[in-house]
Amino acid sequence: MSGIASRLAEVRGRIARAAERAGREPSSVRLVAVSKRQPAEAVREAWEAGQREFGENYAQELAHKAEALAALDGLRWHMIGHLQSNKARLVAPHVAAVHTIDSPSLARELGKRAATTGRTIDALVEVNVARDPAKSGCALDALEPVLAAIRAEPSLRLVGLMTMPPYTDDPDAARPFFAALRELRARHGGAAALPELSMGMSHDLEAAIAEGATIVRVGTAIFGERPR
Ligand SMILES: *Cc1c(COP(=O)(O)O)cnc(C)c1O
Numbered sequence: 001m002s003g004i005a006s007r008l009a010e011v012r013g014r015i016a017r018a019a020e021r022a023g024r025e026p027s028s029v030r031l032v033a034v035s036k037r038q039p040a041e042a043v044r045e046a047w048e049a050g051q052r053e054f055g056e057n058y059a060q061e062l063a064h065k066a067e068a069l070a071a072l073d074g075l076r077w078h079m080i081g082h083l084q085s086n087k088a089r090l091v092a093p094h095v096a097a098v099h100t101i102d103s104p105s106l107a108r109e110l111g112k113r114a115a116t117t118g119r120t121i122d123a124l125v126e127v128n129v130a131r132d133p134a135k136s137g138c139a140l141d142a143l144e145p146v147l148a149a150i151r152a153e154p155s156l157r158l159v160g161l162m163t164m165p166p167y168t169d170d171p172d173a174a175r176p177f178f179a180a181l182r183e184l185r186a187r188h189g190g191a192a193a194l195p196e197l198s199m200g201m202s203h204d205l206e207a208a209i210a211e212g213a214t215i216v217r218v219g220t221a222i223f224g225e226r227p228r
Contacts, residue, residue: 004042005049007222008033011205016217018209029209032078034201034219036061037226040068048220055099055217057081059090063066066094080162080198080217082136085109089116097122099198099217100160102138104149111153123156124198129163129180137163138182146189160196160214161185171204178211 034055035043043054043065055078056062057128066077074191076096083091085106091098092113101107101123114121125146128137138146150158161184165177178199185194200208203223209216220226 002045002049003224004045004222008046008049008051011218011221012079014205014221022210023208024209027117028214030215031215032080033197033222034080034216034217035065035223036081036219038219038223039227040065042223043069043075044072047075051222052076053078053096055080055219058082059087063090063094069217078217081108085170088113092119092121093117095121099124099215100126100136101146101150102126102136103126104145107146107149107153107156111150114153114155120155120157120195123150123153124160124162124196125150126162126164127181127184127227129177129184132166135164135166142186143188152173153226158194160194160198161200162215164199164201165204169203170176171207174204175207175211177206178213182212 012019015029015031019026019029020062023081032053032055033046033051036057053072053076058081062077062079069075077094079091079095079098083100089109098121128139150156161181163181165174181197181199196214198210200213200216202218205216
């Protein structure tokens, strides 16, 4: 097994154990492998090990990798980094999902670009649950207009919420932020309206799954340290 294949197996094991501890089906948590700053070859290796969903942070890099790897069957790209409206046209032809919609204007622009390419894109709203001024994501009390703007776009399918808590070495310190996203969802229609909670990364995926994550975004635990 390659290094990437064995680390992928480890991460899948961590996800399954965390789900079981939370009394959940392991299949209720999807793994997005975050390949930002990793070469296309690393994505191919993960694909050979059965991984199909990949996350990228930069619009240009996502478009390049999607084009370079277009021959791989069943690849699904997730945009998980901050997206400027003027970059929506770069990602629209390639992405299965965008996790970082944080304003009505971005929702409208992405909806327009998705319609132009004849595609439907899964839409998640990034919420700044920590109220950290240095972080992107919409404010908790600004969520409703973003949800409404997504619902108004026929080429976007509203699927859920995403958050990225402040980094701490102690994964349990992130738990209140994950719980806050789950509680926010409960106030906006619950799991019926917003089935997906995208939260949890390499070091805190167990805490996120304990709080209801349905998508975890994992980079370094699969691909190793990112090249500078
Ligand atoms: C880089 C990144 C990840 C993955 O982080 P790791 O610590 O490498 O697992 C997840 N989500 C977002 C938004 C990221 O930018």
